[in-house]
Amino acid sequence: MTTETVTSAKTEARLMTGAQIVIAALKEQGVDVMFGYPGGAVLPIYDELFSAPEIRHVLVRHEQGAGHAAEGYARSTGKAGVALVTSGPGATNMVTPITDAMMDSIPMVVITGQVPTHLIGTDAFQECDTVGITRGCAKHNYLVMDVNDLARTIHEAFLIATTGRPGPVVVDIPKDVQFASGRYIGKAGVSKATYAPQTEPHPVAIEDAAALMRKARKPIFYTGGGVINSGPDATNALRALQKATGFPVTSTLMGLGAFPASHPDWLGMLGMHGSYEANNAMHDCDLMICVGARFDDRVTGRIDAFSPGSRKIHIDIDPSSINKVIRVDVPVIADCARALEALHAAWKGSRSVKPDLKDWKRQIDTWRTRNCFAYEHSDSEIKPQYAVERLYELTKDRDTYISTEVGQHQMWAAQHYHFEQPNRWMTSGGLGTMGYGLPSAVGIQAAHAEALVIDIAGEASVQMVLQELSTAVQHNLPIKVFILNNEWMGMVRQWQELLHGERYSHSYSESLPDFVKLAEAYGAKGIRCEHPGELDAAIQEMIDYNGPVLFDCLVTKDENCLPMIPSGAAHNEMILSAISGDEIDEDGRKLV
């Protein structure tokens, strides 16, 4: 190891056990909540946790829940989420959340127990090659073989997880290292020589970008999760720069909330289930300013027809995001906040006339009149879109945080729930993990005790993690799980309808549980609603209940999520309603 450490008088070496070092390092890092599940290989750490009341430990029911809870905590606070699990199955159960956090750039530190050093490699009980397994799905990982490396390693893990492009870091600690006696060092001075993310933008890049912005007639901001990861400074800088320029703004699924949805220049989310105006503006623009987004295939649609007439500026802290999928004209490698502030300064400093955007805004208004999220109302059935709309109306004036599972309900939530602030929307974007939302809500509620935390769920996704309702009950976390129950794996059903000749292969869930009784069995409250006329009262009852609620909202069974860019199509080939399978060609069918 080459990391240099400076030991100041304040953090002078003290002898402790490895387990004590873990707790001391977590305290020094400001960890107030962690999520975990004990087991043989982490018992020494749990023993120390027993007498560490400063750290609230939320006991989950499955290690995957601990990981997603840590993600929810992280995304709603901007701090690193922390999970603690045992070796073997504890570690392998964490692989999904680690991958999820990697894909969505969520800062997370995962501490795993490992069998004692002398048993490593012998196929010992509950042994697995944790660092080998998580090498490809974590930002970085460590196996700590010497107790004297432990404190520095944990501090380094926090540094790497929270700086640059954030991500999950795994620290694997053998049981004998937890018992061994070693010296503690503080976080001051801990650095990693080979790790130095570039945060300040290059002045030439900023000047080039500002020059393009001044000449633009049809500009658009395309913002992503990076703006939220960068913190409040980036959100403020984006809003200030938008105010100065008047450019319209769209965002990825991960970026919702960085720009207020109530703003007249807000176009809504873009991409496969994004708005008609956002996608058409992306296609027709002459300047695209991508801020902390990565041209995901769900965003670009058909790549060789992606925004063919535009110049592109790409602001990203990760150089590997530049030119990975879409070639750009001006790359700006920097922290979003720093780059946006520099762009704003360059914009203010320029004497040239600001672009006239009247024609462009008029065009956008024409697209808006298509009212792309409209749906057919019903007096007899609850339309899923209506359910999200009512939920929004009844909760928007409260201190509300929303998480979701993955599927149709997730897209309806993104379309019909509107966000004014960052860190209020927690969803699994890159990996698309069904079962993310409920444990994520547990993590959010643990961080924001007084807030209203709602998991907008599907009945299929939520059953992957329902056991975490028990966690919510045990820890007095009054989360609300709002299930849009259509009895189908809705998005799978929709694709089978459109792409596979209406052959609904294994996408219908027979014998669903009675969610109300299930909630009661866990000691939570169950509410069922099946009539649009009773929906508001039922939602109000959910909000008013001081405790976890499982809300079974029975919605139209075969509603499709629209609008939609079919696979293999371009942004301007969006389908607004009543799709037949014919819109999707052979190449498109092969895409996911």
Place this chain on the structure above:
Amino acid sequence: MEPPASAYDMSHVDELEERRTLAILVDNEPGVLGRVVGLFSARGYNIESLTVAEVDMKKHMSRITVVTIGTPAMLEQIKAQLLRLVPVASVTDMTKSRRGVERELALMKVAGTGEKRVEALRIAEIFRARVIDTTNESFIFELTGASSKIDEFRNLMKPLGLVEVSRTGVLSIKRGSKAD
């Protein structure tokens, strides 16, 4: 000003593939080679050859030399993805500047008697290969040079009783007085 660099479909690239030698300087910590090799396989990049050894005992830095093949865009991605790995300190393209010098070392066992044996020894002299072991019916040759020279020597030895080949893979360094 050039036309916009937009609408670039990586699945239909017509750009020609190039062979590049990359020198990757890394912290010599456990698993670092696994990270580098894992990245190549996970993202579908090619590895033509690979060598690795510690080059700075004090700072525990290792140098990994990878020969890879890809389009210019892919090679840029490989470099950026490598730099994303926490223990990677630098990635230098040793071919791009054409100031790079490449060498490879090979050991080859050739078995035969009579005229073939004499011919093998004669060719070895031409290639300045050293004999490092001999029996009545075999030689082991040690040969250093560019990979193409070693390929050529191997081809010539094939009909003369080539039994076994062991190669180090490519090593590279830049000409001139400065370190890269």
